[in-house]
Amino acid sequence: MxxxxxxxxxxxxxxxxxxxxxxxxxxxxxxxxxxxxxxxxxxxxxxxxxxxxxxxxxxxxxxxxxxxxxxxxxxxxxxxxxxxxxxxxxxxxQGIVKNNPASRLQTPKLGKHLPSVLSTEQVTQLLKTAKAEAILQRDQGDREKLAHAVRRWCCLELLYATAMRVSELVSLNVEDIDFANRTIRVMGKGQKERVIPFGIPAARALEAYLKAGRPMLRISPAEKALFLGNRGNRLDQRQVRNEVHQASIQAGVPDISPHDLRHTAATHLLSAGADLRVVQDYLGHSALSTTQRYTHVDQARLAKVYLQAFPRA
The missing domain is CATH 1.10.150 (DNA polymerase; domain 1)
Incomplete structure (x- = not known):
């Protein structure tokens, strides 16, 4: 060739x-x-x-x-x-080949492994511990450690609040945040844009990071990235994964990844009664079938809904 x-x-x-x-x-x-x-x-x-x-x-x-x-x-x-x-x-x-030799290739069937899911109590502990670390560093007066601690807290809050992908998190710019409406603009796969709401805890973490974290990490005034790395440029995915890993150890919860937090948020939405279509939009899935594979409803809620709704339960 x-x-x-x-x-x-x-x-x-x-x-x-x-x-x-x-x-x-x-x-x-x-x-x-x-x-x-x-x-x-x-x-x-x-x-x-x-x-x-x-x-x-x-x-x-x-x-x-x-x-x-x-x-x-x-x-x-x-x-x-x-x-x-x-x-x-x-x-x-494109006319590069006359016939497509790959058209009959089959994809191996994948197992139905689901990512780890934290309970609401474990998520609360994770976020509470990250926030406490940021407060501790603020009280001790170490600006550099504070910047790192408040960045970790903010990343965790946003990952759980919005269920965004880690690639979407690191692609955020400051201008993507709308504090007035508590929404954030996310550019997902295939350059598909969606607007995701976030709650008061995530808003407070964002405000703290923009006040005490980002200014300390920023080197160039022209940098638009929301989350900055130690060298002042855009934070990379590997560092976020490491931050989530370290945070889970510090909080004493099961070791998780950013993807696990995304799955946890979606699962908690479904458990609270959210419609599958709403969760589909929330996650940025183009096909509902993807959401169905990606999320699951706990058995306790399923049994409760069955007993309440099914006429011959």
Whole structure:
């Protein structure tokens, strides 16, 4: 396979994902990484392979099988299969290949594992502990430690209050906050914008962070990012995950991730009686089926609703 198929076509596809699909840098990087690995492996396996048009369905199927044999998880294999289908569908539309060899690739069935969910008491303990740490640092007069503590508290409050993705959290700008209406503008997957309400506790955490946290972390007056890292630039996802991990340890609750907080918030909404469609909008899911897989209702509430509503309970 000529080198231009590892450069020109992938470069064009990368632009397509960014400009036409509006995918995030992280998602695009994963697509290109999967495709590069596949094409390099096929080139090594099939010495006479010179063009993308020579790749057929058996080759791709065997390559995915090799990934499974190498111990790759089902979710990762499913992602690679989806990447190949997306790329070759685009390549066929662009006239790069005559036939789509990936159209028949099937996605491995994924297990129904659900993220960890904290109880309302555990969430209260998590947020209460983070707030107490911020107050402690304020009283001790250490501005740098205060900035970090109030940033952690604010991140936790917003993640739970809005159920936003960690990628959405770090993409927030100061101008996205509307304190008058207590809402925040979020740019989700596929550049889809939604406005999410937040409560008084999150508003107080935001106010504290903007007063005592962000000014201490900010280096450039022109920086628009809401959450700033230690070097004054936009906070990255890895650091947020670490903050949530450290906060859960400090609070003495089960170790969680930002995604677990998102799932917890959605579950608590459903348990409180929220409509599934409302939760769908809240989470920014394009399909209701995604929300149905992503959330679950506790058995106690389900039994209670059954006894109250079902005529032959």
């Amino acid at each position: 000529e080198n231009r198929y590892a450069t020109a076509e992938l470069t064009a596809f990368e632009k397509h994902l960014a400009l036409d699909k509006g995918y995030s840098e992280h998602t695009i990087r994963a697509y290109i990484s999967d495709l590069t690995l596949c094409f390099n492996d096929l080139k090594a396996e099939h010495k006479g392979l010179k063009t993308l048009d020579e790749i057929d369905y058996p080759m791709l199927r065997l390559w995915l099988g090799a990934q499974v044999s190498a111990g790759l998880g089902r979710a990762s294999v499913a992602r690679k299969a989806a990447t190949l289908r997306t790329f070759f569908k685009w390549a066929e539309q």
